[in-house]
Amino acid sequence: xxxxxxxxxxxxxxxxxxxxxxxxxxxxxxxxxxxxxxxxxxxxxxxxxxxxxxxxxxxxxxxxxxxxxxxxxxxxxxxxxxxxxxxxxxxxxxxxxxxxxxxxxxxxxxxxxxxxxxxxxxxxxxxxxxxxxxxxxxxxxxxxxxxxxxxxxxxxxxxxxxxxxxxxxxxxxxxxxxxxxxxxxxxxxxxxxxxxxxxxxxxxxxxxxxxxxxxxxxxxxxxxxxxxxxxxxxxxxxxxxxxxxxxxxxxxxxxxxxxxxxxxxxxxxxxxxxxxxxxxxxxxxxxxxxxxxxxxxxxxxxxxxxxxxxxxxxxxxxxxxxxxxxxxxxxxxxxxxxxxxxxxxxxxxxx
Amino acid sequence: xxxxxxxxxxxxxxxxxxxxxxxxxxxxxxxxxxxxxxxxxxxxxxxxxxxxxxxxxxxxxxxxxxxxxxxxxxxxxxxxxxxxxxxxxxxxxxxxxxxxxxxxxxxxxxxxxxxxxxxxxxxxxxxxxxxxxxxxxxxxxxxxxxxxxxxxxxxxxxxxxxxxxxxxxxxxxxxxxxxxxxxxxxxxxxxxxxxxxxxxxxxxxxxxxxxxxxxxxxxxxxxxxxxxxxxxxxxxxxxxxxxxxxxxxxxxxxxxxxxxxxxxxxxxxxxxxxxxxxxxxxxxxxxxxxxxxxxxxxxxxxxxxxxxxxxxxxxxxxxxxxxxxxxxxxxxxxxxxxxxxxxxxxxxxxx
DNA sequence: CTGAAAGCGCTTACAG
DNA sequence: CTGAAAGCGCTTACAG
Numbered sequence: 001x002x003x004x005x006x007x008x009x010x011x012x013x014x015x016x017x018x019x020x021x022x023x024x025x026x027x028x029x030x031x032x033x034x035x036x037x038x039x040x041x042x043x044x045x046x047x048x049x050x051x052x053x054x055x056x057x058x059x060x061x062x063x064x065x066x067x068x069x070x071x072x073x074x075x076x077x078x079x080x081x082x083x084x085x086x087x088x089x090x091x092x093x094x095x096x097x098x099x100x101x102x103x104x105x106x107x108x109x110x111x112x113x114x115x116x117x118x119x120x121x122x123x124x125x126x127x128x129x130x131x132x133x134x135x136x137x138x139x140x141x142x143x144x145x146x147x148x149x150x151x152x153x154x155x156x157x158x159x160x161x162x163x164x165x166x167x168x169x170x171x172x173x174x175x176x177x178x179x180x181x182x183x184x185x186x187x188x189x190x191x192x193x194x195x196x197x198x199x200x201x202x203x204x205x206x207x208x209x210x211x212x213x214x215x216x217x218x219x220x221x222x223x224x225x226x227x228x229x230x231x232x233x234x235x236x237x238x239x240x241x242x243x244x245x246x247x248x249x250x251x252x253x254x255x256x257x258x259x260x261x262x263x264x265x266x267x268x269x270x271x272x273x274x275x276x277x278x279x280x281x282x283x284x285x286x287x288x289x290x291x292x293x294x295x296x297x298x299x300x301x302x303x304x305x306x307x308x309x310x311x312x313x314x315x316x317x318x319x320x321x322x323x324x325x326x327x328x329x330x331x332x333x334x335x336x337x338x339x340x341x342x343x344x345x346x347x348x349x350x351x
Numbered sequence: 352x353x354x355x356x357x358x359x360x361x362x363x364x365x366x367x368x369x370x371x372x373x374x375x376x377x378x379x380x381x382x383x384x385x386x387x388x389x390x391x392x393x394x395x396x397x398x399x400x401x402x403x404x405x406x407x408x409x410x411x412x413x414x415x416x417x418x419x420x421x422x423x424x425x426x427x428x429x430x431x432x433x434x435x436x437x438x439x440x441x442x443x444x445x446x447x448x449x450x451x452x453x454x455x456x457x458x459x460x461x462x463x464x465x466x467x468x469x470x471x472x473x474x475x476x477x478x479x480x481x482x483x484x485x486x487x488x489x490x491x492x493x494x495x496x497x498x499x500x501x502x503x504x505x506x507x508x509x510x511x512x513x514x515x516x517x518x519x520x521x522x523x524x525x526x527x528x529x530x531x532x533x534x535x536x537x538x539x540x541x542x543x544x545x546x547x548x549x550x551x552x553x554x555x556x557x558x559x560x561x562x563x564x565x566x567x568x569x570x571x572x573x574x575x576x577x578x579x580x581x582x583x584x585x586x587x588x589x590x591x592x593x594x595x596x597x598x599x600x601x602x603x604x605x606x607x608x609x610x611x612x613x614x615x616x617x618x619x620x621x622x623x624x625x626x627x628x629x630x631x632x633x634x635x636x637x638x639x640x641x642x643x644x645x646x647x648x649x650x651x652x653x654x655x656x657x658x659x660x661x662x663x664x665x666x667x668x669x670x671x672x673x674x675x676x677x678x679x680x681x682x683x684x685x686x687x688x689x690x691x692x693x694x695x696x697x698x699x700x701x702x
Numbered sequence: 703c704t705g706a707a708a709g710c711g712c713t714t715a716c717a718g
Numbered sequence: 719c720t721g722a723a724a725g726c727g728c729t730t731a732c733a734g
């Protein structure tokens with residue numbers, strides 16, 4: 001029931017080195033003001049004893065508080081996607097705040113690059129030691145990353161990556177393979193003519209969407225499955241624009257068997273199919289949004305591909321904590337699982 | 352950079368209640384020897400301040416070490432399923448051992464009820480405060496649970512449940528719905544005659560398997576999909592018995608389109624289908640075993656249903672930690688997600 | 703360059 | 719039934 005006494009701490013090191021524990025502390029943390037000689041002596045003893053600092057005691061004694069910042073999209077009416085990462089962030093927050101970690105939140109509008117820049121500016125005014133970022137706007141994010149870099153602030157990315165930036169880590173989907181899995185699932189619903197529509201509903205078509213589509217197409221070429229793939233881009237995300245664009249393309253291609261939506265806006269397409277009574281068309285898209293789940297349950301959406309958004313938020317923050325507080329190494333790239341959600345298993349999904 | 356002073360600890364509670372911190376400590380831990388009156392007063396202040404104990408300080412000051420025991424199947428040559436929960440257990444272990452938690456491991460042989468009883472006996476000799484159990488053998492487990500009960504040792508179950516026992520929690524699959532999802536997935540592969548084989552490879556056919564099969568059958572009745580379901584039980588798990596049984600049933604029912612294996616032994620069926628060149632038959636089963644993944648990649652298995660075994664181990668241990676160390680409430684039943692694994696997304700699965 | 707002392711927020715005997 | 723004091727393994731001013 002008692003803790004074994006074979007534990008050696010700073011006290012024992014100090015005793016063996018004939019110095020005070022303050023000096024031992026200085027050496028452990030590489031602080032200045034210790035003679036080379038005592039430093040060597042202490043380091044030798046540390047090695048000999050295989051000393052492991054007690055983080056509990058360390059955090060308890062240290063009155064420093066570590067400030068982390070989060071810069072992600074605001075939860076909007078359009079989509080509740082960002083509720084989940086925020087949930088994960090808050091979960092991490094409540095776990096680590098007792099260790100003297102403080103989290104600052106900055107939210108930007110996904111439809112407004114200016115709001116991103118504004119929030120980024122505000123963030124940089126604070127004295128933060130780490131940043132969790134969703135680099136939604138590529139160019140603006142790169143600039144922000146640069147600014148963090150000069151301030152030596154480590155960054156964790158979630159949801160989408162910015163290749164070639166010197167970030168601490170990326171936690172999010174493998175886009176190519178997500179598209180690949182989507183194609184595989186769609187083939188289950190293909191009957192005769194094998195004609196598929198890829199729909200891109202987004203203001204900008206960036207590297208991310210290209211990767212998804214590339215993965216999607218690769219599945220068919222890899223398997224020598226002939227499949228005619230029609231693609232449309234819908235730049236305006238409002239209902240009317242989507243309806244118009246889809247009406248047009250379905251008129252031109254009456255024999256479409258399935259639709260793949262490259263992001264979470266699959267609910268817009270589901271709504272259209274429902275209204276136009278084209279429930280014969282199979283539909284697949286991304287993300288565990290309430291609206292999407294409703295259409296999944298109605299049978300209008302066949303599959304949703306999800307990447308545990310809540311866990312992305314949680315893990316992102318914990319990666320910064322690991323690095324900054326525990327000084328532990330952090331995995332540079334962590335791909336989330338590619339989860340397949342159907343009407344039958346959705347109730348058990350844990351974001 | 353400094354900790355904000357808005358934190359209220361035992362000291363502040365003691366000050367407000369006009370008592371010593373020792374008395375506050377007694378109330379916090381429900382120890383005896385405090386008058387009802389001061390108890391009430393202190394509890395009121397605790398509530399008012401929304402006091403959250405500092406676990407770091409608590410564990411640091413307490414020289415008690417808490418011992419938990421794990422009683423699960425040994426990783427065997429037959430199946431590496433139990434590697435995953437063990438991994439999760441070790442992950443939890445390394446997270447909480449710095450808080451003075453010690454874990455004792457007891458492994459039994461899934462083919463040998465005696466080994467379970469023997470290990471259970473050994474476990475009960477130790478002074479443990481909590482047990483993580485996989486109640487694989489029903490009657491023997493019930494007896495063991497009873498013994499723990501008299502010793503007031505809380506139990507967390509993983510992988511399978513023992514209904515009607517007074518356990519702290521169950522963390523594992525929802526069997527009925529797992530069968531249901533399996534049926535749904537199989538329908539994607541059904542063509543004309545809609546004839547399916549359900550295979551049960553197990554020494555005993557207990558409540559668990561019945562639930563899975565019930566879920567499987569319910570899908571077809573719920574959707575008015577006529578489907579002829581043939582079922583066989585293979586009591587001996589060796590290769591020869593499986594081969595013989597399958598040969599016989601495939602001879603009798605040449606027009607089978609798909610096979611559903613109700614547990615992780617789907618690899619045995621895959622191996623048979625491969626040898627007998629019946630790759631036209633769709634196959635679905637459970638669990639992320641190396642052998643299963645190999646057959647998934649070869650295309651012999653179409654889907655695997657998985658329930659995050661690693662996380663079951665992790666969560667099981669953490670539930671005991673939550674209860675015993677933090678005194679926090681624990682969810683009585685936690686169903687794992689019903690994960691759908693295909694060849695295309697398996698590489699990203701995190702057990 | 704070094705050390706003595708106070709303190710982090712708790713728990714644990716011990717004394718009354 | 720209650721409190722004073724020591725201590726967990728560290729860190730942090732402060733003094734020299």
